Amino acid sequence: MNWEDFRQWGRRAADWAADYHAGLRNEPVRAQVAPGAVLSALPDAPPEGAEAMQAIFDDFEQTIMPGMTHWQHPRFFAYFPANAAPVSVLAEYFVSAIAAQCMLWQTSPAATELETRVCDWMRQAIGLPDGFTGVIQDSASSATLCAVLTMRERALDWQGNKAGLSGQPRLRVYCSAEVHTSVDRAIWIAGLGEENLVRIPTHGPTRAMDADALRAAIAADRAAGHQPAGIIACTGGTSAGASDDIAAVMDVAEAEGLYTHVDAAWAGSAMICPEFRSLWAGVVRADSVVMNPHKWLGAQFDCTTHFLRNPDDLVRTLAIQPEYLKTHGADGIVNYSEWSVPLGRRFRALKLWFLIRAHGLGGLREMIRNHVTWAQDLAARLEATEGFEVVTQPMLSLFTFRHLATADLDAHNQDLLNRINDDGRIYLTQTRIDGALVIRFQAGAFTATAEDVAMAYDVITELAAAGT
Known part of the structure; x- marks a missing residue:
């Protein structure tokens, strides 16, 4: 073509x-198809020669769409x-046509600066104070991984990336049983081990983490020689919408000096309505907050906004700056690839900009x-x-x-x-x-x-x- x-x-x-x-x-x-139906309809081997677009399109309609x-x-x-x-789909059309790799400011200045602006629009929209700075991640799973890696590095005095975890005290992260399984994966990938994700009992109609039980678990771990690293709270858990008492969790976190991450991937979108913000009262005291415009707000997947009270901690955890990624002759720039695990970055800010303006x-x-x-x-x-x-x-x-x-x-x-x-x-x-x-x-x-x-x-x- x-x-x-x-x-x-x-x-x-x-x-x-x-x-x-x-x-x-x-x-x-x-989809109303049996397992294997689509696979069996697809050729076993790739074509050697080019095929007509009409034939490809016909197969798309007749073979692929019934299985969607x-x-x-x-x-x-x-x-x-x-x-x-629709406006988000249109924006993604333009993003695909431009096909920019937006890893650094210099690789597309507009992509970086638009991301800065629309993240701040979203911060204002959900009622977070001026002290928070945002970045667009691909998913809440990635944002949670970033938070867990930051917890790890802060707890190890920034030596984990350099020296590894061998010989270090066991790092402990606390959450309730109602958090998303992305938390488990973040713990695995960060090298902490599933046994060090401490599940705190929940109580009440909101199935909130029991703050007294949280405090007791941290004390027990310290007594056992373990190193508490952070707490992950949730607002609007995936199973049934469980919501922690964020203020109570923050009381414990601040007393213990622990990094906190609030997963509001779904429910965070509702915080554009002031009447719902009581669900996460106290969130302004968290270190890290994530919500997904690609869930409820209509920004096509993938588009996650991750807000940080101190982004320097995240950058210190993730930034690598070889010569070929340096931008010379430009001061005061942001390279958002230093705020996320992947180096490569799509121009996700465009669809969020289109969406907010159009609706x-x-x-x-x-x-x-x-x-x-x-x-x-x-x-x-x-x-x-x-x-x-x-x-x-x-x-x-x-x-x-x-x-x-x-x-x-x-x-x-x-x-x-x-x-x-x-x-x-x-x-x-x-x-x-x-x-x-x-x-x-x-x-x-x-x-x-x-x-x-x-x-x-x-x-x-x-x-x-x-x-x-």
Whole structure:
């Protein structure tokens, strides 16, 4: 393909994308294919010669698309959203066409300086004070890894990268059982070992980390000769929206001199609405905070904003400056590759800039408030319906429920969930609360309407009745 061919196919791609989204409500949300169906339809060996674009496009439509789960479907109520607002898709189109590698200021000054500006816009939008500085990471998993590496280096007086962990005291990091599994992976990759991730019991309706238990665990580790390194708190945990009492966690962290990271990957987007900020009261005292505009706000994946109270600690942990990465003759610049694990960096700031300008914070707030209201209404309807139990009350737009039966409740609800997802009109997932299997609902699709959420009630109750 040359650029003249691209002109034609680019128009076709834009038409296809618009048609795809216009017809999404008519498609089953989850892919309805058997394991291996797509693989078996693909040739075993790559082609030796060039193939016509029309043939490639036909195979894309006939082979690939039937095996895609539609994450942009307005009735995608599973996991968390991975929204892609049209303006964000358009911005990514431009990013792909420009194809810049934005690792240093000099490799694209506009990319670096726009990232600085839109991160500060997001800081203001979610109510963090002036002292925080932001960077765009690929995902919250990477931001959490950056935080754990910084915890490690601070605890070892910045000798971990140089001397390694051999012969050092065991470093301990504290969190609740409600944090995302990306925390486990960060602990593995940082070389701390899973046994040194200390799980603190939770309590109360928000399933918050018990601050007294946290304080006792730190004291016990110090007595055993271990080295506490940091605390990871969460706001809006993935399973059921668990939210730690950040202020109470910070009281302990400050008394113990520990680095703190707050994972608000999903729920952080809701903090553009001032009325929800009580959920993370005390966050202004944290060292590191992460939230994902690529979840609820509509900035196409991947786009994570990571805020730091003292970015020098992160740069000291990650920066490597060989001669070929130095920028001579320019003072006061920022090289964001020194703030993240990968050297290479995509121009992620452009889609966030387009998104905020095209929708405004007011438009994004309205969407989030609608989702929260609709989820609360659905939970109330299910709770008032005979045979249903709301297990965890809505945390923003996320809640869990189950259908009661005389049979094995776990098996019964897993069967109900399977039938719901095979039906195709909506898509839900499961989790476990205190060991019991429950069905998880969250409203967050960019194009969802009140009618879409109301349909979830119809589908759930209809299929529950059919299975009893």
